[in-house]
Amino acid sequence: MIKAQNVVKIFPVKSGVVRAVDGVSVDVARGEVVVIIGPSGSGKSTFLRCINGLEDFSEGHIIIDGVDLADRKTNINKVRAEVGMVFQQFNLFPHKTVLENLTLAQCRVRRRGKKEAEERAHMLLRKVGIQEKAHEYPSRLSGGQQQRVAIARALAMDPKIMLFDEPTSALDPEMVGEVLDVMKQLAREGMTMMVVTHEMGFAREVADRVIFMDEGKVVEVGTPEHFFTNPQEERAKLFLKQVL
Amino acid sequence: MKATHNTWPWKLLLAVILIGGAAGTWGAVAKIDYQWRWNRVPQYFVYVAEEAQKTPFNGKVSSIVKKNGDAVVTVASGSQRVELTVTADSLKVTENEDIFSGDTVGFAKGWHLGPLMYGLWTTLWISAVSSVFGLIFGLVAGLARVSKNYTIRGLAITYVEFIRGTPLLVQIFIAYFLLGTVFNLSRNVCGVGALSLFVGAYVAEIVRAGIQSISKGQTEAARSLGMTKFQTMWDVILPQAFKRILPPLAGTFISLIKDSSLVSVIAITDLTKSGREIITSTFATFEVWILVAVMYLLVTSLLSQLVFYMERRLAVSD
Numbered sequence: 001m002i003k004a005q006n007v008v009k010i011f012p013v014k015s016g017v018v019r020a021v022d023g024v025s026v027d028v029a030r031g032e033v034v035v036i037i038g039p040s041g042s043g044k045s046t047f048l049r050c051i052n053g054l055e056d057f058s059e060g061h062i063i064i065d066g067v068d069l070a071d072r073k074t075n076i077n078k079v080r081a082e083v084g085m086v087f088q089q090f091n092l093f094p095h096k097t098v099l100e101n102l103t104l105a106q107c108r109v110r111r112r113g114k115k116e117a118e119e120r121a122h123m124l125l126r127k128v129g130i131q132e133k134a135h136e137y138p139s140r141l142s143g144g145q146q147q148r149v150a151i152a153r154a155l156a157m158d159p160k161i162m163l164f165d166e167p168t169s170a171l172d173p174e175m176v177g178e179v180l181d182v183m184k185q186l187a188r189e190g191m192t193m194m195v196v197t198h199e200m201g202f203a204r205e206v207a208d209r210v211i212f213m214d215e216g217k218v219v220e221v222g223t224p225e226h227f228f229t230n231p232q233e234e235r236a237k238l239f240l241k242q243v244l
Numbered sequence: 245m246k247a248t249h250n251t252w253p254w255k256l257l258l259a260v261i262l263i264g265g266a267a268g269t270w271g272a273v274a275k276i277d278y279q280w281r282w283n284r285v286p287q288y289f290v291y292v293a294e295e296a297q298k299t300p301f302n303g304k305v306s307s308i309v310k311k312n313g314d315a316v317v318t319v320a321s322g323s324q325r326v327e328l329t330v331t332a333d334s335l336k337v338t339e340n341e342d343i344f345s346g347d348t349v350g351f352a353k354g355w356h357l358g359p360l361m362y363g364l365w366t367t368l369w370i371s372a373v374s375s376v377f378g379l380i381f382g383l384v385a386g387l388a389r390v391s392k393n394y395t396i397r398g399l400a401i402t403y404v405e406f407i408r409g410t411p412l413l414v415q416i417f418i419a420y421f422l423l424g425t426v427f428n429l430s431r432n433v434c435g436v437g438a439l440s441l442f443v444g445a446y447v448a449e450i451v452r453a454g455i456q457s458i459s460k461g462q463t464e465a466a467r468s469l470g471m472t473k474f475q476t477m478w479d480v481i482l483p484q485a486f487k488r489i490l491p492p493l494a495g496t497f498i499s500l501i502k503d504s505s506l507v508s509v510i511a512i513t514d515l516t517k518s519g520r521e522i523i524t525s526t527f528a529t530f531e532v533w534i535l536v537a538v539m540y541l542l543v544t545s546l547l548s549q550l551v552f553y554m555e556r557r558l559a560v561s562d
């Protein structure tokens with residue numbers, strides 16, 4: 001489903017360059033849930049953003065469902081419509097109601113009619129448990145509710161893959177659970193997911209594979225069981241000691 | 245400290261200062277030898293004039309119907325008929341009289357707008373048309389200003405800097421005497437063109453700031469859903485930016501109404517120029533300028549009210 005080969009992302013900065021992602025290769029199979037963990041600044045967000053083309057990468061290839069992002073002929077908008085992304089800061093459209101947040105891209109990108117888009121929106125709002133907020137503006141919702149709307153908005157496009165960049169980091173602790181529950185349900189339904197998170201419980205429970213990144217590189221890959229109980233690399237051991 | 249502040253002493257002080265200022269001005273004017281002639285002024289808003297009503301063809305007065313001091317005269321000739329309404333006491337024909345094309349049947353009283361109203365109308369349409377074009381120019385230049393393309397950005401910066409770095413009066417002169425002569429443009433086109441370009445440069449800066457004030461997350465969310473750059477701008481960024489820039493935008497358009505008075509230098513008879521023309525024939529200098537100021541004030545405060553209302557409407561999603 002996702003095939004990343006030697007992806008390098010270089011940012012020019014004042015003091016030279018930062019190799020934010022430095023030769024990452026990952027294969028994600030259909031229906032697989034991959035959790036990426038690692039210390040701050042290790043390039044997790046940047047790698048995720050490369051996968052749906054929010055950042056151009058400097059070297060390597062990312063192939064999504066057979067489409068090579070590095071190919072100049074690739075229509076990046078088409079790819080993005082197939083790859084849903086959920087952000088730490090929700091990024092709901094504040095000038096649109098919850099329902100409009102869910103229908104806008106369906107109408108514009110998928111060319112669905114208003115009625116069809118709204119039906120799908122209501123269905124997804126039910127799924128994430130906030131159907132009664134359809135006509136509210138995002139500012140009236142709690143953080144947890146906003147993030148669930150953001151997930152529903154991404155799902156409305158019928159994506160083949162869902163990317164999550166620290167979806168619970170901006171939430172009050174009591175709201176983390178409701179968002180993780182939605183993600184767990186998605187995983188059970190067989191969605192292909194890549195999740196950057198600091199929620200080790202979630203990683204342990206849901207992940208098929210855990211990827212540990214540091215300084216732009218993949219340092220260790222393994223099943224959660226293997227990774228959390230018997231990590232091989234020193235840096236991974238150190239990191240786990242700090243977060244667990 | 246009291247929980248609520250008593251504001252009435254301050255309101256009273258404000259009233260005293262304002263009234264005192266007005267009275268002081270009044271007293272100072274009374275000292276000089278100025279004769280107020282307010283009675284001469286109303287006719288410059290509206291006036292009643294008598295207009296000769298003439299028959300357009302040779303014919304016969306077939307009927308005269310009088311009612312409420314008016315007389316309706318019907319002139320007929322074969323299949324041609326025309327009805328002319330005149331005041332009863334100005335009637336110049338009798339029934340069955342033969343009359344000829346161009347003969348005066350009588351006079352009709354008509355209300356006419358005076359030069360101040362025409363001036364106001366000119367000011368309003370020039371401001372309105374310039375606002376529309378200014379908004380378009382400003383939107384295009386503002387978008388160009390945030391473009392990734394160096395050339396497009398450079399063009400926008402050149403435009404904005406040129407307009408903001410030169411006086412509007414000089415721009416109007418260049419538009420009229422230089423461009424108007426070269427391209428054979430009318431004074432109205434030159435005036436509106438200069439004002440549009442002028443206001444467009446200010447709008448461009450406001451639009452740029454508005455777009456840049458919307459967090460990058462909004463663009464990323466829209467793009468990650470597969471929306472194009474254009475859709476993202478149109479459906480996500482601009483509506484949010486518009487809400488934020490409405491107050492400075494309104495300020496710019498209110499300034500435009502006032503700045504439009506400068507087109508009077510290229511002999512466009514706007515409100516200001518009408519005022520000046522009336523003064524040359526009435527010498528009611530003080531009255532006319534006071535009235536002109538009040539008329540500008542009325543228009544600008546109406547616009548402020550409208551914007552205030554729009555802001556409240558747009559605030560529902562906050």
Ligand SMILES: Nc1ncnc2c1ncn2[C@@H]1O[C@H](COP(=O)(O)OP(=O)(O)OP(=O)(O)O)[C@@H](O)[C@H]1O
Pocket residue numbers: 011012013018019020038039040041042043044045046047
């Ligand atoms: N737009 C940018 N310009 C310059 N440097 C950047 C940019 N974005 C990220 N970086 C740098 O790239 C590196 C990786 O950043 P990234 O945000 O991917 O880390 P992260 O693993 O997501 O960290 P966190 O857990 O704090 O979110 C960091 O050193 C960061 O400073």
Ligand SMILES: [Mg+2]
Pocket residue numbers: 044045046165166
């Ligand atoms: Mg990050």
